[in-house]
Amino acid sequence: MITVNIQKKLKAYNGVQLLHLQKAFVPGSITRITGPSGAGKTTFLKMIAGLIKPDSGIIKAYEVWFDADKKINLPPQQRKTGFVFQDYALFPNMTVKQHLEYATDDAAWIERLLAIGGLDTFTAHKPEYLSGGQQQRLAILRALAIKPRLLLMDEPFSALDIKMKGGLLTDLQKLFKELQATVIIVSHNPQELDGIADDELVIGSEV
């Protein structure tokens, strides 16, 4: 079980706002996170990944990753969560293939990911010569390259058209099963993950 119980003060336009989140994620499940803009969805994912430090609380994913009282705070390198950034965070200096090679040495796995993402004919392209949808797929593939047990995705399908998304999601679901990955997806679009997500967490009040 992956359990999170953390607090973090967020600076918002209307002063300081306290983010308190408590949630248990069933291993192998897909959880959708929704909530209004600025509610702290991205901050939540980054706190789990170890990129932002919560003020207090505990994060446990198979082992203790963060415990404010015991002063435990594993760096992101040791947590090795797959992370899909909202801005993709692709490396401008690397080609599609180099992105995946930077993450893993497993050549067969790289080939498979490229095929799933439909990027096998673009391996030598750098991000600036990819379309928005291709860039987003590369960001997803890179996060999967490390075979993460916990995958955190921040609006990962926003740039994909419906047809592309459908096919990709089916393939991704298979991969998630295979990796036995627990997946947490931040999504604006309420229908996007219908029939796919097992659970939901709403952050912030929806008014």
Next chain:
Amino acid sequence: MDLTPIWLTLKLAAITTLILLALGLPLAYRLSKKRSFFKIVIEAIITMPLVLPPSVLGFYLLLAFSPQRGLGKWLSEVFNVQFVFSFQGLVLASVIYSMPFMISPVKSAFQQLPLSLSQASYTLGKSQWQTLRYVLLPNIKPSLLTAAVLTFAHTLGEFGVVLMIGGNIPGVTRVASIAVYDSVEQQDYPSANYYSLILFAITFVMVMGVFIYNKYQVKTPLA
């Protein structure tokens, strides 16, 4: 015509640039991260040579490294190194004097990279060093080149600091800018013109080179 001052100048600029690359990269990287009061103080000190008259800097360096007292005495007694009126003194002064030209472009280049680039690298299990080497540095290459060239060119043009700490010893501390001044003082205008023209040509070509590189970098979709 004596070419020694030109060679000496080029040697000084090259050594200074190399030292500043080695010293400035990690420092600029550190400074580009979260700000603290301590970092602001360090930054202010590094920036001082930009606004301070070079003769002031030279004067203090001269005092600090004078073999008659304190630090300079200790250095000369223990390590037998002398920074006053010597080539290594010129190198030290140039490193301090040109430091802002290396640090500030590199620092702002680091700061302009989105934070998520390093974060993405960390989640892939890569260390800070690997991230710097494979993700950050390759993406600030143009700024790195600009910084190196500016540092080199700025060192070529040094005068006040060099005169204060190095003096005008032929073959040792008599760099081109000093040779120009010295020639003019002796009303030897042809020599002054000769050194000036060479300095002018070198710096012009270098600055043009950087502009061309940064503006017309060949871009192709395939790496």
